[in-house]
Amino acid sequence: MQADFSYEPVYDGAGCQLGVTILADRDAVRAQMRDDAVAAGFRVLECCRLDEFASGSIAALGDLVLVDCLVADAETMALLARLDMRAGKSGAQMVISTGMDALDAVFGCFSMSGAQILVEPGRAERIIAVGRVLADVPNLRLRELAEEDRLMLLRLTEQVGKMAERIERLSPGQREGGGAFRLEAASQAWRGQDAAGGAGNGANLPEAAAIRAVIRRRQMRAKFFDADLFADPAWDILLDLAAARAGRERVSVTSLCIAAGVPATTALRWITQMVESGLLLRIPDPADRRRAHIALADSTADAMARYFREAGIGSSQQIAAVA
Template structure:
């Protein structure tokens, strides 16, 4: 007898089954997304291509919106921007899959709805994304799971825990009453006579980030290890992200999401989770392109840049040293 791994229907506080909107141009992907959402306990509200949805009458979004956008056409990006606005206002949860080629354009469409963005995902990654949505639903009941399912959930939980733990260690302080990983802001003290002059001198003496050539040398040395050892031994996406952004800051260059995912040295979907966590932790900031509102870059926050400068000063990185 085959075990049934389907979830019970997901219901809101009023007892109504939650719904899903499935949008994908690729027929086989759309069919998989629909099937997986049904198995997870959602009721399908809409299931069609992006073009059909854009040209149809304005309909209410599902509680979960699953989108597959493989090609960043103007019409597709316009629809994604609409979904971001509507999803942000309605509180719908979005899971958006795309390709590496379209990532920058797709990422730039979302600023309100905080979607899960998956890059070239397999079916298993989409299922995990649905599971992350289900984890936020109260009073959710699961049918009995097999041992393989239990192990997969355990590994996923451990991975998320490691991300949170490592991010917390990166942050030097936490504001009272604020969320985890946040930097502690110094209090504004009363300034005595001459305080302004002392502050100016202290500002001049503050450590600065090393030159871009130094940082690029450090990054190159880190990457060289992968030619001699298993890359997984040295996977440290948070640090690689910080180094790449520090070098770009020294070069006065903007960093796209696609470039940062490559620099992280892990699969793009994993890198996006790290970037999202680090933005939430105020380690990084999202910077909109003033010439194209649909495009966004990632940069170090000022506090993070200061922390990195102090770190490099403390370990004595003043020339082409290797870390």
């Protein structure tokens, strides 16, 4: 998809054109991101390498921050953590591009800003991410947009809306004092159960081997049919985390994206929505606070345990066929 779209400049409530900060070490990607941001109506405030931005004088962030980061060294992760904190306080929107090798480290840097994280994206995916940012800008005037781009953004909006509705239905129940999209921290009881040598999985889940067998049966269908026919990332995520909890294992974001059976960027959108809904928890790695793991919330684990009981899945010898 070519960047043949063009918006009127976008302004904030004070009438100032919205600015963008672009950070990328790859020259071609940085130039491409700049062209697309300008075409979308943003004013470029910074456009440089990550190390150049880190070593320069502190400047105000743009309303949008675009980052391309494939290296997970200490200096880069420290910069990303600072950007997350600044964006979280200022309300800036962040779009981060990374690769599978650096995904766990990059994901662990973002807990305050609600960043969109894209995994090995093409140009079209980056443009869509910018489009999602623009969708939140009030009174945006569209001057020209190619039909292909318009349809792609429409499909994305529909996809995200359906995802939120589906997760809302999946949520084990409304939290007291808020809706299903209220974020809760892990309970002290869960932390104790998760520790090595803890007392069971705390939700009467089946043996991990029994849940893994269900997962293998689901994956077996891809030998006979197109795997896209059965794509169900939310359920695959829940199954993988249930097996991990039953076996008292920690799950990284990278491994969970693989388990979801969909492209990593799509899997990350599901994981983010499920964390925001309270179905899943983001757990800091005790050995490295810059990293994070994903786990079932206690209420979700209880719901999964009830499902397995009704499905007749209680041990590795009691596995029922699951649709």
